[in-house]
Amino acid sequence: MEAKFVWRQEYNLGVDVIDKEHQRLFRIVNKLFTLREEEKDSQWTCQEGIKYFKDHTVKHFADEEDYMRSIHYRGLEQHKRIHDDFREHTLPVLEQELEQAGYTLGAVDHFLGVCAGWLIGHTLTEDLSITGKYKRRWEHLLPGEELAAMKKVIVQLVFDMFRLESQVVSEAYAGEKFGKGVYYRLIYETDNSDQRQEIFMVFEEKLLVNTVGKAMGLQTNKLDAMLVHAARYAAQQFVGRVMDQFPTMKNYKLKAETLLSYEQFREVFEKETPQASLLFNTGGAGYFAFCVIAPQLLEQGVGRPAEKEASLDEVERYLSQREAQQALEEANPRKKILVVDDSMTIRQALKQLLGGDYEVSLAESGVAAIRAITLDRPDLVLLDYEMPVCDGGQTLEMLRSEKEFADVPVIFLTGRRDTETMIKVMPLKPAGYLLKNSKPSELKKEVDTFFKKNV
Numbered sequence: 001m002e003a004k005f006v007w008r009q010e011y012n013l014g015v016d017v018i019d020k021e022h023q024r025l026f027r028i029v030n031k032l033f034t035l036r037e038e039e040k041d042s043q044w045t046c047q048e049g050i051k052y053f054k055d056h057t058v059k060h061f062a063d064e065e066d067y068m069r070s071i072h073y074r075g076l077e078q079h080k081r082i083h084d085d086f087r088e089h090t091l092p093v094l095e096q097e098l099e100q101a102g103y104t105l106g107a108v109d110h111f112l113g114v115c116a117g118w119l120i121g122h123t124l125t126e127d128l129s130i131t132g133k134y135k136r137r138w139e140h141l142l143p144g145e146e147l148a149a150m151k152k153v154i155v156q157l158v159f160d161m162f163r164l165e166s167q168v169v170s171e172a173y174a175g176e177k178f179g180k181g182v183y184y185r186l187i188y189e190t191d192n193s194d195q196r197q198e199i200f201m202v203f204e205e206k207l208l209v210n211t212v213g214k215a216m217g218l219q220t221n222k223l224d225a226m227l228v229h230a231a232r233y234a235a236q237q238f239v240g241r242v243m244d245q246f247p248t249m250k251n252y253k254l255k256a257e258t259l260l261s262y263e264q265f266r267e268v269f270e271k272e273t274p275q276a277s278l279l280f281n282t283g284g285a286g287y288f289a290f291c292v293i294a295p296q297l298l299e300q301g302v303g304r305p306a307e308k309e310a311s312l313d314e315v316e317r318y319l320s321q322r323e324a325q326q327a328l329e330e331a332n333p334r335k336k337i338l339v340v341d342d343s344m345t346i347r348q349a350l351k352q353l354l355g356g357d358y359e360v361s362l363a364e365s366g367v368a369a370i371r372a373i374t375l376d377r378p379d380l381v382l383l384d385y386e387m388p389v390c391d392g393g394q395t396l397e398m399l400r401s402e403k404e405f406a407d408v409p410v411i412f413l414t415g416r417r418d419t420e421t422m423i424k425v426m427p428l429k430p431a432g433y434l435l436k437n438s439k440p441s442e443l444k445k446e447v448d449t450f451f452k453k454n455v
Contacts, residue, residue: 113229121237207286366395
């Protein structure tokens with residue numbers, strides 16, 4: 001895989017001593033990208049190259065801290081702590097992993113991915129703050145304003161880091177499946193470990209390719225180990241920067257993090273109520289979600305300690321499992337059904353009834369249904385007609401108004417046969433009607449018959 005860590009104009013701070021060293025670090029990483037492909041004396045060459053990168057990084061941190069002192073930068077101590085963590089914690093563990101792995105291509109990819117992701121995030125957030133190009137605008141807001149402030153912070157950060165315009169499309173993202181999603185879980189604790197909070201960043205795969213991948217110059221349209229490593233560390237910088245803006249989140253430190261399958265991610269959402277669950281669209285670049293859950297976490301052993309930076313095996317395992325699952329789905333494709341009903345009992349009953357033969361997702365309202373269909377188009381929607389606020393007819397009308405979804409098959413779920421209602425929605429072209437009080441075997445048969453007729 002050809003890779004090049006691309007220097008972009010927005011990385012310039014306008015401080016000559018810092019900008020020159022940033023560019024030098026980028027060039028060193030690019031040289032390492034090249035060296036890792038060479039077979040002759042590859043271990044010795046990578047050892048020397050990585051030592052050179054480390055020495056320059058440590059010197060750069062010292063020079064940058066001297067500059068901050070010279071201008072009396074008020075964020076010096078916090079900035080220095082971030083430097084200390086990288087040079088005293090992350091780099092030594094990465095070096096240890098390289099030694100243990102014998103400088104294999106995978107281990108070097110992990111090293112480069114971590115460093116690239118860290119540099120992208122740090123340069124475009126903490127370093128920009130030194131010159132005042134990134135303002136701490138929402139630091140003193142009252143707790144009641146935090147949700148609105150969080151949206152502003154995230155939108156600004158996405159633009160600062162990747163020059164993408166983003167907008168909130170939902171303040172109540174409920175864990176709907178992205179078409180091809182990456183689900184990243186970060187767990188934070190206070191020093192005395194009596195308080196925890198969990199943050200999820202959910203990415204559409206193409207968004208990672210279009211942002212972190214593009215910044216690294218990776219010539220790929222799919223996830224690989226290096227891109228995942230870089231994305232993890234860029235995401236950690238991103239989340240840290242968001243948390244830094246809020247007094248109630250400032251004293252938390254990262255304790256554990258892991259990549260989840262959609263099933264693991266969804267399980268958390270079915271158990272917990274997020275305190276913030278925002279869904280963003282970046283236009284054609286892709287979707288992402290930012291979710292915060294505060295209760296006790298790390299149940300069932302999901303999550304690895306953050307101090308175990310050498311997560312090469314974990315990422316390889318994650319990608320392997322992900323690719324195996326996708327290959328299985330492609331070899332044995334199951335039709336996707338979205339069940340939309342305001343009753344949790346009905347939703348879960350239909351999922352249990354149909355889940356053996358179909359991939360079933362759930363939505364509790366018409367608005368949630370539109371969002372779910374946008375993120376992951378189903379082959380069939382089972383839509384409750386008698387929902388509050390936005391009923392089935394209104395939901396289907398919204399769906400049909402979108403050209404992209406005008407032909408999505410919809411079967412109404414209803415508690416009674418109502419000829420007048422059926423006639424009313426006929427212009428919206430529903431695919432049929434099912435009575436909720438029918439026997440489960442009859443409901444299943446109707447769905448099976450629908451797909452046999454529409455192969």
